[in-house]
Amino acid sequence: MFSTAVSVGAVAGPVAGGYMAEHISYPSVFAASLVLCIIAFILAWRLQASGKTTAPAEATLISSLGLLKIPQLRKAMISSVLALYSRDIFVAYFPLYAQGMDISASSIGWILTLQGLMMVVVRFFLTKLTNAFGRDYVFMASIFVAGICFLLLPIWDHILVLAVLSACMGTGLGCSQPLSMTTTYNASPKSRTGEVLGLRLTVNRASQIVAPLFFGLIGSSAGLLSVFILSGVFLVGGTWVVKPSKRPNVEEAL
Numbered sequence: 001m002f003s004t005a006v007s008v009g010a011v012a013g014p015v016a017g018g019y020m021a022e023h024i025s026y027p028s029v030f031a032a033s034l035v036l037c038i039i040a041f042i043l044a045w046r047l048q049a050s051g052k053t054t055a056p057a058e059a060t061l062i063s064s065l066g067l068l069k070i071p072q073l074r075k076a077m078i079s080s081v082l083a084l085y086s087r088d089i090f091v092a093y094f095p096l097y098a099q100g101m102d103i104s105a106s107s108i109g110w111i112l113t114l115q116g117l118m119m120v121v122v123r124f125f126l127t128k129l130t131n132a133f134g135r136d137y138v139f140m141a142s143i144f145v146a147g148i149c150f151l152l153l154p155i156w157d158h159i160l161v162l163a164v165l166s167a168c169m170g171t172g173l174g175c176s177q178p179l180s181m182t183t184t185y186n187a188s189p190k191s192r193t194g195e196v197l198g199l200r201l202t203v204n205r206a207s208q209i210v211a212p213l214f215f216g217l218i219g220s221s222a223g224l225l226s227v228f229i230l231s232g233v234f235l236v237g238g239t240w241v242v243k244p245s246k247r248p249n250v251e252e253a254l
Helices: 002-023 026-045 061-069 071-099 105-133 135-152 159-187 190-222 224-242
Strands: none
Touching: 002 026, 002 105, 002 159, 061 071, 061 190, 071 105, 071 135, 071 159, 071 190, 071 224, 105 135, 105 159, 135 159, 135 224, 159 190, 190 224
């Protein structure tokens, strides 16, 4: 539910922003975002405390990082980073790439929205996919699909092909994000679930600091297309890290 709500925002935001930028102005997009942020702040202010009075177990950064020794947890963290940074990189750099091909702001918004829409739609089939092929294999395939889409992106410049690649990328990212969260939860020690989920958020935010800086340097020195190619290489290479340890019995699952 949580990850789906995030994806719903990814559906509505780009297309609304695209039309506002094209028909009103770019500053109007930021003004609308400011209003939404204020609404979010008010809603967050009204959140009620959980009411728990028990003191949390004392944890240190070293002990939290020690949780990464758990193989399944480590795989979930890596896949979460790959999925999150790749989505951020696409949203940041694709509009620049598309604008260079004279694609309108509203069309760019629709392409980004299509990706967000597929991230929502695929969640309705996620249970059937994991039951049929195994969670680990769906996990690996989702990252692989997103990586291939990144690699194919610089090859074509037709708007329909770009939309299809964006949709396929959204399908892969839509699988990997909730699977990463559930895998993290299931692999965590029962008494340290909150700590593990906090560590996941910390790792994700760290990637959101490092990735823009890293790819910004790559893009400025090697060109915009190098960002997509390198991102695709990282995602495809990441499938080796998250690959399952054994092959599931597909016939039995079906």
